[in-house]
Amino acid sequence: MAYQVLARKWRPKKFADLVGQEHVVGALRNALAQGRLHHAYLLTGTRGVGKTTIARILAKSLNCEHPNQGEPCGECGQCVQIDTGRHVDVVEIDAASNTGIDNIREVLENAQYAPSMGRYKVYIIDEVHMLSKSAFNAMLKTLEEPPEHVKFILATTDPQKVPVTVLSRCLQFVLRNMTPQQVLSHLQYVLEHEHIAYQGDALNLLSRAANGSMRDALSLLDQAIALGSGQVQEATVRQMLGAVDRQFVYALLEVLAQGNAQALMQQVQAILSEGAGFAQVLQEMALVLQQVAMVQLLPSSVNELQDAVALQYLAQQMSPEQVQLFYQCTIHGKKDLPLAPDEQAGVMMTMLRMLALRPLGMNDVKTTQQVVVPNQTAVQIEAAVPEVVAEVEPVAFATPATHVHAVSVVEAKAPSPETATMPTSLQAALEPDMDEVNSMLSDSHEDRPWEDMSWHETQIESVQAADTPPWEDERPVKKSETVEMVEVVATTPVLALNADNWPHIVQHIAPQLSVARMLAQHAAFIGFDDSSAQLQLQIAQGGKLIEERPYIAKLAEVLSAYCGRAIHVVLQDWQDTAETPHAMALRQEQEAIAQGLAILAQDATAQQLSTLFEGNWLPESVHLKSSSH
Ligand SMILES: [Zn+2]
Incomplete structure (x- = not known):
C-alpha cells in the first residue's frame, strides 16, 4: 500500500477525533442533534487548525443515514461517499485555486435544484474571501432566499475580506490555534x-x-x-x-548576565557553527527568558517546565530587570533582523546591545558559584563585593532664604540589584572583582546545571567565605544566595528640641511616624524641659481628629529614638498663638508668593509683560526659587 502522508491519514473523520475546538464542535453537535440548522456556516481561523476537516464532518453529519447525537456514523453510503470525495451533492470548492471547478458561478446557480442522492446539497467553499465578485453574487442569490435543501459551509483565514452581505447571513465560528x-x-x-x-x-x-x-x-x-x-x-x-540546542542558550544567557563580552562572542560563534538559524536563536532566547521571569516571580511554576534546574539556576543569576531588558532586546532584535546588514550581524548586534544596556544584576553584587576543587568536592563560595554605595540626600526645607538650617542625612547602603545607576568611579572599582569572578566562572565551566544535572544533590555543606564584606565581620557567613540589603545610617546630627528646630525634627522623623505623621504636623511646640524630658505640645484643629493616645505614644516613641533618650509628650489646650509645622509651611508658602509678587512688581521686564498682555500674575503660579534649597 502506498504511503499516505500523516496529515491525510490522521485527518479526523468524526467530531470526537478532533483535537481542540471544543467550543465549535459542542455548538455544532448540539444544533445537529436538535435539528436547529442554519443554512450557512462560516469557519474562520489560521491555516491548519481544522476548518476544512470540520466542514467535511459537518457535511457527513448533515447527510448521514444513522447520525448519533450529531456525530456521523462513518459507515453508511453517504458517509463513505463523502469521505472518498465522490458524493455528488457535496461540492468542495477551493476559491484560492479553483481546482476542478471551471465556473464557480454556474455551480452555485445550480444550488436551487434538489439534491440527487443526499438529504442536503452542501457547498464547502474554502478560502471563500478569494471568490470573484460574480461568484459572490451568485452565492448571495441563494443565501438571500435559501432553499431548504442547501447548506453552505464557508471557511476563510481572512474574514475581513468577506463581503458584509455574506457575513451577515452566516453563523460564524472562530477556530483557535492549537496550543x-x-x-x-x-x-x-x-x-x-x-x-x-x-x-x-x-x-x-x-x-x-x-x-x-x-x-x-x-x-x-x-x-x-x-x-x-x-x-x-x-x-x-x-x-x-534550524532549531537551537537549549544548552547553548542557557550558556549564552549566563555570560550575558555576567557581562562577559569575550565569552559572549565565543558562545554566539559556537551556536551559529552548530547550524542554528539566526531567528531561532533569538526566538529560543526569548522563550527561555520568559520562563526565567516566571520562575523568578512564581518559583513553584518551575515544576511544570522542562529543564527546571537550569531555569532555576538562571533565575538566580539574573535580576528581574535584566530578564525584562534582555527579553525586550531579543524580540526587537528578531523583528529588526531583516533590516540588519546580514543576519549574523543582526544577532551579534542584539547580543552587544544587551551587554551595553545591561542593568547590574546578581553577579555584580554577590556571586555564588559552584567551583570544582581538586578533590572533586563541590564547594560553594560566596564572593561579595565590599564596596558601598553612598547615597547622600540633603533634606530640603521650605525655609525663607534669610535663615537656613542645613540638615543632611547620609545613608550608606549596600549595592543592591535595584541600584541601576552606579557612579562611574565605583563601577571602575568593581571591574577587577568582575574579572576575578569571570575567570572563576570559566574555570568551573564543567559544573553548569544543564551539563551535570546531579550537581545539586552532591552539594555539600562546607562553605568558605572569600572577601567577607565589612558589615559581616562579626556575623557568621550566610549561605543564602539572596542579596542582602544592609542599611547603615551614618551619624545624623540630632537637633535640640526647641521651637526653631521643631518643624525640621518633625520633617525628619516623618517617615518613621507613619500614622502619627498628621498629628505631628499639627502639633505646635510649646516648651521642652530638659531635666524631666517633658515635651509640651498643643494640637491644632487639623490634628484634633486624630488626637488619640496611640498616635501620641507613637510620636513619643519615635522622638525618643531620635533624641536617644525617653521623651514624654504632654498635651496642652490649643491656644491660637501657637504655630504648628503645618501652619508654618502654609505661612512660608504665602510669604514666598508675596515675596515673588513683590519681585515681579519691581522687575521691568515683568511689568512690560503684564502691560503687554493686560494681565495679572496668578499668585499660585509664583514659585520663589530661593525658598527651597
Ligand atoms: Zn453515516
Missing part, C-alpha cells in the same frame, strides 16, 4: 499508533515549530520520520528546523 501541548499530545498519539520510535524533546521542538497548526505539525513529523530513517530523533529535528 503546543495539544499538538504534542496528538503527535504522541499518532506515533504510538504508527509504532514509530521518538524522542520526547524532538516532539517538543516540532509542536512549537508548528505554530498552532496541526497540519503543519504532521507535515513536519512526516519530514522528520523520513530524515531520521523511520525514527523521530531530536538531533534530526533540530537540524531540520
